[in-house]
Amino acid sequence: MGKNSLSITDNRTGKSYEIPIEHGTIEAMTLRGIKQDETDFGLMSYDPAFKNTAATKSTITYIDGDQGxxxxxxxxxEQLAEKNNFIEVAYLLLFGSLPTPEAYQTWSSEITFHTFLHENVKTLMEAFRYDAHPMGMFISSVSALSTFYPEAINVDDPEVRMHQIRRLIAKVPTIAAFSYRHNRGLPYVYPDNDLSYTGNFLNMMFKMSDVKYEPDPVLEHALDVLFILHADHEQNCSTSTMRNIGSAKADPYSALAGAAAALYGPL
Structure with missing residues (x-):
């Protein structure tokens, strides 16, 4: 059986190098050891747009598009989409296991507690032009949350980080729904925390004159499946952008605003 390594011969110097292979990749920094002489900076990889570069290891997601x-x-x-809702899957992604009934109740309550926006955020959103694009409103409003929760900059504190995660999971649907209704010229609809996560989103998006909005269970489940499918999608443009901004220890709201801006582009 062959070695799990890559042998390279530098034809400039005649020297040979053996580079370890791990998970089908080599570390780019190992190339720096390949030099013509001691004054040489070392070999670098050139990969515009990261077309063939793995930027991180993931214990969260495994994807093989060719095999589906x-x-x-x-x-x-398929199992998660059939048997679980988005809040359960969010817990799974964050903590590594599906929640017990007790853990789910606590987790769901913690999310529900944060669904409402500060009224000043609503006022900010109302100031946008009547036909403002919802994505532009969304990006600006998410970024503005950093000014309402200045403690979020303490990203090295695990409890502070988790608090912002709960806030973002809760508030992002509210901001998205308000942005949509603003563009449609409709009054904003406040969250209804008696409903499920996706049921509440449908309520904020589509409630009209109903005293109590009752979401279509088929649409409610379809939206859960959609959220689950998009909960993690490897290193696409928005994920890479959020990781880059986060690496500078910016607050999560600013990082998410940047990630959303990456999604705003046509590609």
């Missing part, structure tokens, strides 16, 4: 395989924490996506 997508797994979150080892669970087939």
């Amino acid at each position: 395989i997508l797994r979150y924490r080892g669970y087939p996506i």
Whole structure:
């Protein structure tokens, strides 16, 4: 059986190098050891747009598009889409296992607690032009949250980080729904925390004169499946952008605003 390594011969110097292969990749920094002489900076890889560069290791998601395989924490996506809702899957992605009934109740309550926006955020959103693009409104409003929660900059504190995660999971649907209704010239609809996560989103998007909005269970489930499928999608443009901004220890709201801006582009 062959070695799990790559042998390289530098024809400039005649020297040979053996580079370890791990998970089908080599570390780019190992190329720096390949030099013509001691004054040489070392070999570098050139990969515009990261077309063939793995930027991180993931224990969260496994995807093989050719084989039609997508797994979150080892669970087939088909199983999660059939048996679980988005809040359960969010817990799975964050903590590595599906929640127990007690853990789910606590987790769901913690999310629900944060669905409402500060009224000043609503006022900010109302100031946009009547036909403002919802994505532009969304990006600006998410970024503005950093001014309402200045403690979010303490990204090295695990409890502070988790608090912002709960806030973002809760508030992003509210901001998205308000942005949509603003563009449609409709009054904003406040969250209804008696509904499920996706049911509440449908409520904020589409409620009209109903005293109590009752979401269509088929649409409610379809939206859960859609959210689950998009909960993690490897290193696309928005994920890479959020990781780059986050690497500078910016607050999560600014990082998410940048990630959303990456999604705003046509590609």
